[in-house]
Amino acid sequence: MLSKNKVVDTALWDKNRNKIYSKKGGWIIGKGVFSHGYDMMNDLVGEVSYMQVMILNATGRMPERRLADWFEAVHICLSWPDPRIWCNHIGALGGTMQTSTVAATVAGILANDSRSYGTRPILEGIAFIKGAMVKFNQGLSVKEIVEIECSKHGGKPYIMGYARPIAKGDERVLALEKIADKLGFSRGDHLRLAYDIEAYMLEKFDEGININGYVAAFLSDCQFSSSEVYRVFSVVVNSGITACFADVCDRPADTFLPLRCDDVLYEGKTARVLS
């Protein structure tokens, strides 16, 4: 109903008042639960893997089982039970606070929405390799592609998908290569280019590809967009955080890396008095 003073066109919002439009599916009570046309209880439960449903819900496309198995392997690669990793550390701090498991795990997942590590860099990783492929197809050499990217960072080898903090080399790349071979995936154009870039990076800077670079190239070959990949991997670090939470939560409270007052270095203003 129009208010008596209404002069603005609010049709877009009026159309959506008290009404939900879904391109995904939903629960039709008494009939079933549907996701992108699949009857979840009859077509999916017991028929496909959880990871296939995760990808279906995130992208709208049902992947083949082997691709979902590869995605699952990535989740294992990013769920380490080591509380020194930043997001896991948060899970552990939740444990020492006796936070709920869900809160601690979700807090850690939120932390991995970071521009330095975790899920978010995949957006930039895919943007880089797709952009590199365009440049390569336009005739630029691998050397030129690397130089253009490094020039954005004062010549330093900062390319999303290459090098990593803490260590040199990435054992997860070989693990994922192995599973890709086992599942029968061949290397596509993006992955071949990613390895050519790595070869140049190794020679020039002694820095290799990391899991982000590998995953970005592999999934670009599988025609995924960066936002689709980001959505699928939204909880990719989940399990490692829960592990670290559980380990600490089962110990006495406040015993995870407790700090004495003098364990914190104060660098601020000296003591002063309010006037």
Place this chain on the structure above:
Amino acid sequence: MVSIMSVNKHQQVKKRDEVFSDKISTRIWEETASDENPYIASSARCHGYEITDLVEKCSFIETLYLLFRGELPGKEEAFLLEKLMIFLINPGPRHPATRAAMNAGIGKTNPEHILPIGLTILGGAHLGAGEIESSMRFLRKNFKKPVGNVMDMLLKEAVAPEEGDWHIAPGFGSRYGSIDVMPGEMANGFAELDADRKILKWGCEFAQLLAPHQMGWLMTGLAAAVFAELGFQPRYGAGLFQLLSAPGLLAHGMEQSNKPMTAMPFVKDEDYVIEE
């Protein structure tokens, strides 16, 4: 092809020689250990001031400003911050972040999760904390320029969405297709508080030019302008906005938590449309 060098690199992962600090460091807070127990603090100072003195002699607003800026505010700064805190205290029950908190409340979510749930949704880039930093940067970059030039440039370069609201610049745009009245009125009021409020004044002139296009100040723009006036760094803006909006989120979430689930609408089947 994967080179032998690549395989070797990833088979033999080596630790970098990065040097990590031995200790956490801070310029904000100093705790002095008690004589009996090094884990127990017997006193604490905020930027040099004893917390007990702050309790005795300062307001919450002054202490909040001190915590973030390192110095106590002048009267004008404290006054402006307090006015903004009052104005932002509740995004209101129609705001998606408040509704998230209310949904958690009605769903009997643990009370300690209600505020984080609301704050997380408030982090969004549309009318949320995610818009504050870019708005602060926009204002800081442009407030010394003639407002008409900025407007002309934006109208030439910015692209309106096919449907829905248009934020022609971060913190400025339309709300439900028209001007959001309250932030505009409040911005005019804040700008008049002090002759030296150049960013707020520039924002008010900019909003005037936007008015014929059914756009103006948004809540996020107003918050960004005040934060910029008070000298906060843009990266602090998102969290400050969340902090100032938190009371309303919690109040609405808790209000629902003692009600039955039927106290909030559950969209009817006939109003749930699965699109092909």
